[in-house]
Amino acid sequence: MAAKAFSLFSIVFLSCSILAASSRSLGHPRSLIQAAAPAIPAVRDADLATPDARAAPANAPTVGVAPAAAPDATPSADAAPATASIGASPAAPTGAAPDTSGLTVFNVKTFGAKADNKTDNAMAFIHAWIAACKNSTTPSKVLIPAGVFVAGPTIFEGPCTSPKPVTVEVLGTVVSTVDPSDFVSPEWFSFEHVDGLVITGNGIFDGQGPAFWPYNDCKGKSSTCVSLPSSLKFNVVSNVIVDGISSLNSKQFHFHIHESKNFTLRRLTITAPRNSPNTDGIHIGSANLVTVSDSVIGTGDDCISIGEGSTNVTIFNVTCGPGHGISVGSLGKRPDDESVSGVSVTNCTFKGTTNGARIKTMVGSSPREARSIFYQDLLMENVSNPIVIDQSYGSSKVRFSSKSLWKISDVHFKNIKGTTTTNSGVSFDCSMKNPCEDIEVADVHLTFLPTRKNTTFFSSCSNANPTFSGTLNPPACADA
Numbered sequence: 119m120a121a122k123a124f125s126l127f128s129i130v131f132l133s134c135s136i137l138a139a140s141s142r143s144l145g146h147p148r149s150l151i152q153a154a155a156p157a158i159p160a161v162r163d164a165d166l167a168t169p170d171a172r173a174a175p176a177n178a179p180t181v182g183v184a185p186a187a188a189p190d191a192t193p194s195a196d197a198a199p200a201t202a203s204i205g206a207s208p209a210a211p212t213g214a215a216p217d218t219s220g221l222t223v224f225n226v227k228t229f230g231a232k233a234d235n236k237t238d239n240a241m242a243f244i245h246a247w248i249a250a251c252k253n254s255t256t257p258s259k260v261l262i263p264a265g266v267f268v269a270g271p272t273i274f275e276g277p278c279t280s281p282k283p284v285t286v287e288v289l290g291t292v293v294s295t296v297d298p299s300d301f302v303s304p305e306w307f308s309f310e311h312v313d314g315l316v317i318t319g320n321g322i323f324d325g326q327g328p329a330f331w332p333y334n335d336c337k338g339k340s341s342t343c344v345s346l347p348s349s350l351k352f353n354v355v356s357n358v359i360v361d362g363i364s365s366l367n368s369k370q371f372h373f374h375i376h377e378s379k380n381f382t383l384r385r386l387t388i389t390a391p392r393n394s395p396n397t398d399g400i401h402i403g404s405a406n407l408v409t410v411s412d413s414v415i416g417t418g419d420d421c422i423s424i425g426e427g428s429t430n431v432t433i434f435n436v437t438c439g440p441g442h443g444i445s446v447g448s449l450g451k452r453p454d455d456e457s458v459s460g461v462s463v464t465n466c467t468f469k470g471t472t473n474g475a476r477i478k479t480m481v482g483s484s485p486r487e488a489r490s491i492f493y494q495d496l497l498m499e500n501v502s503n504p505i506v507i508d509q510s511y512g513s514s515k516v517r518f519s520s521k522s523l524w525k526i527s528d529v530h531f532k533n534i535k536g537t538t539t540t541n542s543g544v545s546f547d548c549s550m551k552n553p554c555e556d557i558e559v560a561d562v563h564l565t566f567l568p569t570r571k572n573t574t575f576f577s578s579c580s581n582a583n584p585t586f587s588g589t590l591n592p593p594a595c596a597d598a
C-alpha cells in the first residue's frame with residue numbers, strides 16, 4: 119500500500135498529537151514533539167533522589183537526567199497529577215522506579231494517563247516515552263499497566279539517548295479513538311528512528327477498525343487510494359523484539375515495518391474479521407532481517423505480506439487463517455519498487471485461507487527481481503489456492519499472458535500437505551517477458567475437496583517450466 123498522508127479529513131482539534139503528526143506529514147524534523155512536551159519539573163520525594171546521578175549527555179542539553187529512584191518509589195510514581203490533561207502542561211513527576219528486571223519504569227499513569235476507557239492518553243504516552251527514551255541514564259521501560267486506555271495517534275520518536283534497548287511493556291488494552299479526523303497520517307502508534315526496542319507484554323492494541331473500514335478505498339484498487347492508519351508502524355527502526363502482543367481490528371495493516379532492520383516478532387496474536395479490508399497482519403517493506411514466529415494471525419488480507427525491498431525474511435510456526443495467505447508482494451505497484459530476496463516460510467499452517475504460499479507481482483515499469491524464496495513444511499487446511507505465482511496480479515484481464523517485467527527465480531515449494539478447494543492446486547502464471555526460472559515443486563501432497571461437480575485436479579504452468587519431484591498431487595504440469 120502506498121504510504122500517502124492520510125488527509126481525507128481536516129484537522130479539527132489542535133491537540134499535541136495532531137501537532138506531532140502534522141510536523142511529520144509536512145516533512146519537518148520532529149522538534150514540535152519536543153516543543154509541545156512541557157518541561158517536567160523534578161517533583162519527587164527528596165529521599166528518592168539518588169546522589170550519584172550522572173550529568174546530562176552533552177548532546178541533550180535541554181534534557182535533564184532521571185536519577186534511578188529506589189524501588190519503593192512505585193506508590194508515589196503511580197499517583198497521577200490532578201492537573202494533567204491533554205493539551206495542558208502536565209506537572210508530572212518523573213515517576214521513575216526500577217522493576218524486578220532492573221529497568222527504570224516510566225508508568226504512563228505517572229504522566230497523566232487514565233484507564234477510564236474515555237480520556238485520550240496519547241500525550242501521556244508520548245511524555246512517558248520521551249522520559250524513557252531521552253531522559254534516562256539507566257535502561258528504561260514505558261509501562262502501560264492493566265486497564266483500558268484510549269489513545270489517538272501516538273508517536274514514539276527517537277533517536278533515544280537512554281541505554282539500549284528501550285522497553286515498552288503493554289499489559290492493558292489500548293483502544294484507538296474513533297474520529298477519523300484525529301488521524302492526519304497513516305499510523306496509529308508510530309515508532310520512528312529508534313535503534314534498540316523491545317515491545318512486550320500480553321496487552322492488546324485495539325484499532326477500532328469497524329469505525330474506519332467504511333472509509334477504505336484501497337480494496338481492489340492499485341495505487342491511487344489513501345491508506346488508513348496502521349496500528350503499529352515502524353519507520354527507520356532497528357534491533358527490535360516484539361513479543362506477546364495482540365492486535366485486534368486494525369484500521370488497515372496491524373503491523374507495518376518500513377525502512378527498518380533486524381526485527382524479531384514472536385508470540386503475536388493478530389485478529390480481524392475475514393472480510394475486513396486491507397488488514398494485513400504484518401506488512402514488511404524495505405526491511406532487512408525480519409523473523410516472525412510462533413504467532414497466530416487471522417485477518418482480512420495477507421497474514422504476512424513481504425513487500426518491495428525486503429531481504430532476509432524468515433517466518434516459521436505461524437498459523438494463518440482466515441486471511442489471504444503468506445505472500446511475497448504485491449510487487450511492482452510503483453516504479454521505484456525494489457527487488458526482494460531471501461524469504462523462508464517454514465512450519466506454517468493455513469486454515470481456510472484464500473491463498474497459501476503466494477508470490478504476486480503487477481506489471482511494473484522497471485525490471486526487478488524476486489528470488490531465493492522457500493516455502494517448506496506447510497500444512498493447508500481447506501485452502502482455496504495453496505501454491506500460487508501470480509504475475510498478473512491486479513489485472514485479471516491479462517491472466518496467463520503476464521507482461522510483468524519482474525523476474526522470479528530460485529523458488530522452492532517443498533513438503534506441502536493438506537486440503538484444498540479449487541481445481542488448480544498449483545498455479546504458476548509467470549511473466550511472458552521474463553519467464554520464471556529455477557522453480558521447484560517437491561513433495562506436494564494435497565487432497566482436493568471439490569465444492570463443484572468438476573473434480574479435475576491439476577497444476578497450471580505459464581512461462582514457468584518448473585522442476586517437479588517426489589510425491590505430487592495434483593500431478594505436475596502436463597508439459598513439465
Ligand SMILES: *[C@@H]1O[C@H](CO)[C@@H](O)[C@H](O)[C@H]1NC(C)=O
Pocket residue numbers: 156157158159160181182183184185212248249253
Ligand atoms: C528529565 O529528568 C529530569 C530529572 O528527573 C527532570 O528534571 C526533567 O524535567 C526531565 N525532562 C523531561 C523533558 O522529561
Ligand SMILES: *[C@@H]1O[C@H](CO)[C@@H](O)[C@H](O)[C@H]1NC(C)=O
Pocket residue numbers: 235266
Ligand atoms: C469502552 O467504552 C465503550 C463505549 O464508549 C464500550 O462500548 C466498551 O465496551 C468499553 N470497553 C471496555 C473494555 O470497557
Ligand SMILES: *[C@@H]1O[C@H](CO)[C@@H](O)[C@H](O)[C@H]1NC(C)=O
Pocket residue numbers: 357358359380382
Ligand atoms: C538484532 O537485534 C538483536 C536484539 O534485538 C541483537 O541481539 C542482535 O545482535 C542483532 N543482530 C544483528 C545482525 O544486528
Ligand SMILES: *[C@@H]1O[C@H](CO)[C@@H](O)[C@H](O)[C@H]1NC(C)=O
Pocket residue numbers: 385411412413414435
Ligand atoms: C508454535 O507456536 C505456538 C503459538 O502459536 C506455540 O504454542 C508453540 O509452542 C510453538 N511451537 C514450537 C515448536 O515452538
Ligand SMILES: *[C@@H]1O[C@H](CO)[C@@H](O)[C@H](O)[C@H]1NC(C)=O
Pocket residue numbers: 406407429430459460
Ligand atoms: C541479507 O540479504 C542481503 C541481500 O540479499 C545479503 O547480501 C546479506 O548477506 C543477507 N544477510 C544478512 C545477515 O543481512
Ligand SMILES: *[C@@H]1O[C@H](CO)[C@@H](O)[C@H](O)[C@H]1NC(C)=O
Pocket residue numbers: 434435464465495
Ligand atoms: C518445524 O517443526 C518440527 C517439528 O515440530 C521441528 O522439529 C523443526 O525444528 C521446526 N523447524 C522450524 C524451522 O521451525
Ligand SMILES: *[C@@H]1O[C@H](CO)[C@@H](O)[C@H](O)[C@H]1NC(C)=O
Pocket residue numbers: 470500
Ligand atoms: C472451508 O472453508 C469454507 C469457507 O472458505 C467454509 O465455508 C467451510 O465450512 C470450510 N470447510 C471445512 C471442512 O473446514
Ligand SMILES: *[C@@H]1O[C@H](CO)[C@@H](O)[C@H](O)[C@H]1NC(C)=O
Pocket residue numbers: 541572573574
Ligand atoms: C474441469 O475444469 C478444467 C479446468 O477448468 C477443464 O479443463 C475441464 O475441461 C473441466 N472438466 C469438465 C468435465 O468440465
